[in-house]
Amino acid sequence: MSDIPFYLGAFILVLGVLIVVHEFGHFAVARLCGVRVLRFSVGFGPVIWSRRFGADQTEWSLSAFPLGGYVRMLDEREAPVPAAELSRAFNRQGVGRRSAIVAAGPLANFLLAILIYWLMFWQGSEELRPVLGPPVAETPAARAGIANGERVLQVNGIPVETWQDFRWLLLQQAAKAPQVELELLNEQQERHYRSLDVAELAEQGWQGDAFAHLGLRFYQPRIPALVGQVQPGTPGARAGLREGDLFLEIGGQKIEHWAQVLETVRQAPGRDMSFLLRRGDQEFRVQITPEAVEERGVTFGRIGVGVAEAPGVAMPELRGFVSYGFLESGIKAVRETWDKSVFSLVMFGKMITGEASWRNLSGPVTIADYAGQSARLGLDYYLKFMALVSISLGILNLLPIPVLDGGHLMYHILEVIKGGPLSERAMAWGQQIGLSLLFTLMAFAFFNDLSRLLGPLFNG
Incomplete structure (x- = not known):
């Protein structure tokens, strides 16, 4: 129970930063486009604190329900607009400007992830080397012939430097094909190539620990059994x-x-x-x-x-300091954000088609748990976790679901195709469908959270 305040604090900080960054993206581009912003709110529902600042006297507020936020702009569809300010109303802007304002929120989340990764890669960190341990018997890793002490050099021809790189690349490549080729270096400095069957991940619906399903483990030193x-x-x-x-x-x-x-x-x-x-x-x-x-x-x-202590036991190099140059870090950060975004979309597509289980969907309880765990591991882990959630938030908001940013962008595309805005009735239907889909996703996420939380109690 003593962990709850710490985990909750770590979760609130992550959520607060990501909401502010997302909404500030909308706010900044709206101002650049000359649109007047009436309210910048962190949270939904009743306002519990507010202050007005700036030439437009924008209301900056905190609202009761903190799982999100919004930017309210001058708009004739919501309230009458004085004739002198019609040019500053959101609905009076061209479709290009409106789309830029809508897309700016998710884009801000992606930019935050890039910035975090850029700083992390540039400053460097102490990382585990990708040295494999003895595989679990009768698993794909054992059948591939993997041995204790072998270091991963490449995954499908892509170089690997750290254990985290290996985990991520293996998942990424496993989503593309049922076989993954590993280039390994054994303790005698001999190179070997192993073909790892990863089809089991799809058979398991991509649930649980992928490495556990495959039988992959980190290096285990051959310490005498004393x-x-x-x-x-x-x-x-x-x-x-x-x-x-x-x-x-x-x-x-x-x-x-x-x-x-x-x-x-x-x-x-x-x-x-x-x-x-x-x-x-x-x-x-x-x-x-x-x-x-x-x-x-x-x-x-x-x-x-x-x-018992075993002095003199030879061990491979298990840790190393990994860092990159300033420009190389920026390129790697963009690539990391792009790859994780694509992987998220691929996995979401697999859930829709039934190839991946909906149990992979996580809600606020699971996110809070991971936030606390990463914060306990250190600032590097916490910031990388924040970057990952920021990417997920950006992807979620770009889904073509009415009420989300992606839904509004979909409306704008249809407007261009139709040659004019959609009817109010069509918009209303879209809102109802969007809310239904969103509540369904939230229900799945909460159900999965409760299953993870309460499942062990009932199984025990």
Whole structure:
């Protein structure tokens, strides 16, 4: 419960910045086009605070419901306009100017994402290298022959420098074809090419952790399976394990390094298992039942023993500082924003066609959770999360749904084709359809949030 204020604060800050940036885009271009802005509101519903500023005495306000905002402009369709100000009314502007004002909100969100990525790439950060661990048995990664310690060099011919780059590129390429080609460098500095079958992601409706479905994991050092600290009162302590004991077998499976101990125990919560160990010159066998532990809705086994220190264990370079030049960072930021925008549209299209599950749609609860998690990880993660949500907000607003910016742009296109504005009746019907679609999307998002939040409670 103590995390709730922190997560809520992180969410409000992200949401507030993105709403202000979006609405300021509308406001700035409206002013450039000579349109008078009557109100700039963060939030919907009753106004709870307001002040008037500027030559036009624009009302700057905070409203009761903070999930959005709006810019209200002088418009004859909403209220009578004095004859002296008719030229400054939104509805009196040409279709080009009106479209520019409407499109400026989503564009501002994309520009914010580009700016954040630009600064992040330019200043650089400490990143995990894309070094793979042992794949989960009977998964696409295992069938592809991936081995522990192999570093990813390229995904479908595209160079990879960081673990995050690898995750993103793999998803992006998997949306295009059922096979992805990986160029890998093993611990002996030999290059290998692996063909990874990613069709399972589509079969799963693109739900959950893609890397978990594929069996991909980060590098696991080959630390000897020596027992370190044994926690009192745990299954390991009750079985008599001591510091310095060496695991030889678990459930008949030969153990060669500590990662195998962790993996085998994690997969056996509440299951009685036979452990063969060596203490000094003597081998002995004990029966241990790993206790079931639940974290974030995932149940796994634990016996309460740590690994002993292993000085001198050779490990590949797992971290490195990654940065780019000023201009290169800008180009990379534009490309990053474009790629993520296209991927979002592709996934939304897959949801419409049934290729991807609607459970991928997230609402404010999930966004708040991710906002808090990223804020705890540090400023870099939080800003990158803000950039990603800003892109999503820009894409959402450009969807051709009446009441959204994309719906208004659709009206403007139809106006150009028709040679005049649509009838008020057509606009009214469009508004009703748009609101219905928007409420349907919101209902799906809230349902998914509740499923993620309450699902583990009912499943447990």
